[in-house]
Amino acid sequence: MISFIFRRLFTLIPLLLGITMLVFILMSLAPGDFLTPVKAQRDVPAELIEAIEAEFGLDRPWYVQYVKWLGNVVQGNLGHSWAYKLPVVDLIGQRLWATFLLSLSAFVFAWGVAIPLGVLAAIYKDSIFDRIASALAYAALSIPEFFLALLFVFVAAQTGWFPLGGATSIEYDYLNFFGKVGDRAYHLILPTLALGIGSIASIMRIMRANFLDTIRADFVTTARAKGLSEFVVMFKHALRNAINPLVSSFGFAFSGLLSGALMVEIVLQYPGLGQLMYQSILREDQFVVLASVMMGCSMLVFGNLLADILLAWSDPRIRLEKKK
């Protein structure tokens, strides 16, 4: 097990090297750099621009910048944001919780709704419930996240039922504890729905298909023949077996936990990591972009690793160790 984890983590190194180098090349190919907008301002002296260029190393070719950056990263220094004059780690730390909270609530919402729906759709296969659920799932799958978010903005603006963006209200700081929790939750409703609805549909479809496969298996017949109640057969025996394939999707969901909400955050003005990343890309605030890319990449690897470990744990047929 331990050696398996180490092996997996080891693959991260070439992966990160390749991806960061690609980001560096792409950013050097993109027109302009962090200082271009500053150059267009009339009250910025040319000498200052030169001085900052030299300070940031922007006057050097990309590979020199890359090697220098890499040297710093190896020593544990992810660099400073040029726009914020802050260590990148601190900057990301500021926004991390907001995004994590949103992703988590979308995750709980999506899985919490999708799994029961999928199971019910499988048990009552071909019933009117199954058909409606399938139709809705296809509809939800075909609406892109950002469009859903735009719709929600429109609804919020028209009705005033929901806040227009943000993570807290103006009076947040003056609320008591429960007021604060309630206020956060109120602001999470729309982003959670926008982020969750798409995945509900896909998880539900997978769950339904798996469950259908499982209830046709022999052991289910055996269980029924034993005289177990239908409820116990379905939820104790069939469900446990049907859920295994979803554990690997759980790994992917985990990898999107910090970077998957980008679109929704931008459209719904939710002050999280996605907004920071997006603005950094627009501004070409290089080190922030690099750190976010590395974070997303590492989360993917960790997510898959987690899924594999969970699978091995829940399904005894899977062994991570090589057979001796």
Next chain:
Amino acid sequence: MAHSGFDKYAATRASLLGGLAVFLLSACNEVPVERPVVRVAPIPEDALVVDFPTGQFGANIVETLAGDLATVNPLVNESVAGSAVIGRILEGLITLDPNTGEVIPNLAKSWEISDDNLQYTFHLRRGVHWSDGHPFTADDVLFTWSTFFAKELDPDSGEPRLDENGRVQYRYTSRSTFGQMINGQEPTVEKLDAHTVRFTTPEVYAPFLLFGGGEEILPKHILKASFDDGTLMDQWSVETAINEPWKIVGLNMYVLESYRPGERIVFAKNPNYWKVNLDGERLPYVERVITKIVQDVNSSNVAFAQGLTDFESIAPDNVAWVKRGEARFDYTVLDMGPSNQTNFIWFNLNPGKDEEGVPYVEPHKFEWFSDQRFRQAISYGINREGIIRGVYFDRADVLHGYVSPKRKFWYNDAIRKYPYSPETSRALFAEMGFTYKAGKLHDSHGNPIEFSLMTNSSNGLRVEMATVYKENMADLGIEVELQFLDFNTIINKTSDSFNYESCMLGLGGGAPDPYAGKDILMSGGRLHQWYPQQPEPATEWEARIDELMLQIGRYTDVEKRKAYFFEVQTILAEQQPLIFLVSPKDFTGYRNRWQNVDPTPLGGVTWNEESLWAVPN
């Protein structure tokens, strides 16, 4: 048991998620750190008495800010949003009159300029205190200026260290380091007594009163330690604003109370502010300013139109629908007249060649572009009224020259103007030997007159203007190819690679002194768009503008400066290196509950924010 793993897993997952959620919700509810108690100093003996009717204390302003804060350190800040925040906290020695645009006293109650026009003696208000209760003195002014020009010293010789190019290395290179330098030399400042400072400029430099005097003063007692240990540029970052906002100390009417990245900034009134009302009570009336951070101007306008915010400047293309809510949400939208915003077209007049020896502009096209008559003909051929009607729905004014009519004092109305007249254009083209073949204009060598125009795709109004322009040119038999590009690409092309034919951009802000335009107007300037950073003035008229600009810098006599600047405007209008189009109007909105509102075109609606009051709700 083959499947016993699942129960464990489910239970673990549930408790893991539940635990995390609770942890998270409590994490965002951290106990606020004790704020230091602020000493409230007595009202300063030199307090400024503001001449507005007395009002009621305690209301809050709610407003929006388009764009997030990147730093509160004025030495580091480069963003408009940052300047808006810093400008609420820090103050300069002088400020501008919201009606006339003249320099008027602020932290300095008065000043004298020596007879040789080299020395500026400022008398600071007595008894003024920083927002934390520490007295404000001449030392703060000296400290502020020492941050601009502090040099890296060689530990051995004690001499300033030089970089590879032999230039002095500054410890804290900021916009002011070079911006306050006069012809490459530093002005000096000395303390005459605790409340008097004297600046000496190395040569006569008229804009010093405005540019030097307007510099925001930094608190020595707070920042001296970081100045000494070299961490000055890292101070007052967003981290400080989030965790220790009370460390950001200022002299303006607000202090930072709290900041949540991407969400909002809360300002509280500065308990030690130095302006009082007619009853001698310390201002401002406002208790707090709650600034919600939004993505862009449109979302900001939406918030105002829903009655959520108190003051708002409204984009010309949003005015129509914002006005619709006036009665329902009890606010007023005001037309403030022409703005500082200018829009213009220019042709690439750079005669140089790229690294491969290919001229930036094809020689036959360069011949057209560099002909004054050609540029005039194009200018006559643009239907500016059409742009105003079609693009701005009448919410803009024709812009005749470099100076927007908003800057009344510097605006020369007697320059040559270019009313829409295709006939005049055709006559000028004929004079140049251009002829029409099958409705298309051709030069005397038979080349069809075609060129490209680039503008930034992110500005919708500019894209529409370019489209009208293309139509106008088509009427003259000229084919314009429009290129809508990313802003960075445009800046690269205009300042670096020079491979473009013509460009449409705009300038905003409108610096109050004509000398601020030296980078645009002088031939060696970095933003001398049509041919930047010329080694020698390329034409006689550019040489003349250079000369005039130098005089504008050198003379302190306002009438003389005005005469020189009028001549600059006359030359620009004759030569049309920049073909000006239109200037959108400014619109401002405010909720009617606010009293003492006295909007002026230059100062907007919040220039007298300290006197604004409303019944607290």
